[in-house]
Amino acid sequence: MPSDTIPARLFVRAKERPEAPAYLVKEGGAWKMTTWRQYASEVKGAAKSLLALGLGASSTVSIIGFNRPEWVILDVAAMAIGGAPAGIYTTSSAEEVQFIVHHAESKVLLVENERQLEKVTKVWGELPLLEHVVVMRGSGTGSDPRVLSWDDFLSRGKDVTDEAFFERLDALEPDGLATLIYTSGTTGPPKGVMLSHRNLSWTADVAKRMTELTPWDCSLSYLPLSHIAEQVFTIHGPITAGSSVYFAESIEKMAENLREVQPTVFFGVPRVWEKLHTGVAGKLGEAKGLRRAIAEQAMQTGRALHEVLNRDEAPSSVVKLKHRLFERLVYAKVKQAVGFGRARVCVSGAAPIGKEVIDFFAGLDLPIREVYGQSEDTGPTSFNLPGRSRFGTVGPAIPGVEVRIAEDGEIQVKGPNVFLGYYKDPKATGETLVDGWLCSGDLGKFDQDGFLHITGRKKDIIITAGGKNITPQNIELSLKEHPLVAEAVVIGDRRRYLTALIVLNAEAAERFAAEQTLSGPLHENAQIRLEVQQRVDEVNAQLGQVETVKRFTIVSRAFGIDTGELTPTLKVKRRSVAENFAREIDAMYAE
Template identity: 45%
Template sequence: MATAHAHAHALSAAPSAAAPPLAAYAGFVSPPQLLLDTAQRLGAHPAYCVRTESGWQATSWEEHGRQVRDAGKALIGLGVKRGDAVAILSFNTPQWVTLAFAAMAIGATPVGIYWTSSPQDIAYILNHCKASVLMVDEASRLQAVHACEDELPHLRHIVMLRDSDSAQARKPVMSWDAFMKLGEAALAQEFEQRLQALSADDIGTLIYTSGTTGPAKAVALSQGNLWWVGHTMRQLFDVDERDRVISYLPLAHIAEQMNSMHNQVHSGFTVYYARSMEELGDHLKEVRPTIFFGVPRVWEKMQSGIEAKLAQATGVKAALARWAMSVGQRWHALDHAGQPAGPWLTLQKQLAHRLVHRKVKEALGLDQARLLSSGAAPIAPEKLRFFAGLDVVVRELYGQSEVTGPSTLSLPGSTRVGSVGKPLPGTEIMVAEDGELRVRGPHLFQCYMGSPQATADSFSGEWLLTGDLGHIDEDGYVFITGRKKDLIITSGGKNISPSNIETTLMDAHLVEHAVVCGDGRNYLVALLTLDPVALAAFASQHGLLDEPHLHEHPLVLQTLQADIDHVNASQARVAQVRKFAVLPQSLSVASGELTPTLKVKRKVVLERNQALIELLYRNGTH
């Protein structure tokens, strides 16, 4: 294996403020080499499946490996050099992954662009990373590229995944098939030479943060970072080619890259590519994944649908559901702590499984799931207890792009609801004097590409400043209490983290999203949006189906006030929500109020509703 070497290209990373010890990368194999090794080992076994009109169509590992080689040679044929950026603007597809690994294999850097990005965002990223090649999946996104094409001096080639009218394009556009044919046999030797020259220091991906303040920062993660996290996860979990995963969260996000790409090449499981976010529920029932990662909003939507059906149950069925929920919660509370449940409770759980749990899990498509997790944003502990009651055990983890995904995990026999688990092996976490969590380990990013000052500002010695507030209990469990930059400082000088208040409010049956504010004020107020499924069930139950403007109906407001009173009962007086307003529409990615992983952009929501907030502070109406 080649030793670390300096790069001359602009995309090369300066050494990070916390270079990992060499021993951490002992046994390093570059991610693309690992993919090719796994392809050789598993041969005809399915590497991935794509949903067609006739069902799920599989592609073998052997073919997957060949596609990565051909795409790598094609990039060389297009003149892509070591350190060049190769950008991808697409929904999740096998070609997204093929091109990313191909770029890595030849020493280039894959750059994912969220499929929801505006022309301005697309132009910013393409110019910042100086991408020479861009893959686009469909016509609407090609239109967004057309809109900014004159501002892209570095872009030389556009590869189109599906047929589209490219007459408007001022850059050369080729089909995916035409691109793959560029991978001539004569380029095989150069491909192999570049592959063998890779080191742990080479940049493996750029993750553009979906932050709400200023331009997105480019988080540079090395191939060593990516390998180490995948290797560590493989050691922690018993996962192999018999497992199944659905890829549906944006591949431009580190969580999905680790799940669908890097964890896969270590373990060999089969990835099923969702056709759309809207079809996820159907895909779950068809695929019955053994491993599933969901952001909180996905779990919340699932819970809302289950609750709507449970609300229809009456008499014996309703009593049976309540009993099964209670049994599941009590059994898993003991199991989470690594304690035996005892024969009587275990017998009850077996009966609850036959009568209730099995049917619910089959209806969700999670009856074969072994590993379920939630991350990317806080989830209310009550939601995790709800699912545990149905024998659907969702474990919370914590991380960020700058640590190549996870910093903590909740593991079987070592789970505490409300905590995000314990640090990964080889990872250290400490709490600074101001309550901010700091992390160090072999998975810390190399730099913010092109932003040396921002890189320096994100470290204190070897410790990454996460920006998250939290604490660690006496047993080593990590708890997140909020974001440092989101702290509310009241007019009385009290510091309040809105995150946990918002998470608890969102556990209320009708509430979809909650944003709490009160900076410089003498009390807190909340902006709420309503869950459409829960609201429809509520309207049906109370005979309000024909009522216009349900979000303003007195009965809805009365119910919300009762929920807020319940939340306030567990808060210090200064952290209680005194007034609230209900927004008429849901927050969405398209409107710019949610990130692509469905986290609320607090700053955007507060700025857009400033007039409503002022009204809440002027009078006492809800």
């Protein structure tokens, strides 16, 4: 009898609900369904091909590409035969691809298209273990015999028996290596997080219970599948619950696909929610007169309703009556227009989100549940549950996991979701896993009701020239509450005082840049600077003297992945920001 693993669960779904929808892909303007029976057959076929190519227990495959069925099929197939997949961010350079493929010792690499294939061919000479590159459907393979089309790859397994496959599947050990998650890393080269089959199945079970995921739910897959959070929402959770997944056509078409699919479950990183917030707030801000008054009343009612529901209390009859009224007049129309007409679970994670964004969506009857965790504990440490939520926190610890705060304020975690260690890096493993406790590197505190508050990163602590320790994260989040501010980075390590680099939102940045090119009075720029200064003053008023931001600079461009200031999961890389904007920073400290 097979052990309880994610690949084994796939074949259970195929047996229990063979003709139910497992995933959908848009082809020719329509969403085409693949059943659980077909999904399991595809995974079995890919696994047999891996076996034919000489892969098996302890082998690895690497994958680089946007969210596609082939990505997930090969991922599950590699796990099913006792191997481990390793996802690579599509934004990675050829050198970064070479590092991960070589470090993971992958014999097979799956790429999305010719653009990703070019990265590999450029560095193949530095990949002595790589034997085959497989290209997803719809792209050319060139003339290299080592490069296979998806169909050619699947044909390699035609002589491998089903019995040989199921023998491997049944032999999987719960504590055996299931997958490698390479950290995007804000500092240094990425590390391979080793997650076991038990890590994945246990976390999927918890996620299913916390979100009450059912076979009638559906989600939209669009965030990088190389990140553990998207894997939970695209692979492990749906396989465990039997829910269906829609694969977005591209990141550019995500908003359009969101409106078409109207998913019941949606996961977004803060930048996704911030962009949605900007768009919806802009539309609501155009309302005049009676329509504006109705929108404002609806927002007040929505916030009041969810403030009560978060405490698992019953709203008053007046609030319920108002909610029913505004559901027809405001909520339903706005949610349908954005793509949340059926949404019942909305989650934000991977980075801190501003409380004002969560408050805004609560006002539209769209409560966002913030989750906190990391790759090293398979995604979740804490989660704001329905009936046990507190906006501005990351919720209580998830059931079955111990969370404690060390003397220095570090959040430490112990439980069945904690990883096996870093691949081929015992030193880093020993520093992060201490007596069974995962040392997260994050700073936090519990309030009196057991809700976890994130206060910063140990490595992000600023030590001023005067020896004061300052955590910049909360200052930055407060600055970002202003609608003009898209990003803020506080500077001041070994400096006499704190300063900040400000990135404007797209519309304000465009106006600001246009004014910069004109001669004469810069009225628009003066107004933007004044508004940002007012926000800085408001934030400073809530801080101790040593924590106040003395000067700020509005930078000339947004932070980007390609320019090095953001990781693929859109976290700020402070060191790169400091290097790339050194001139602007130095100017703020010039006498």
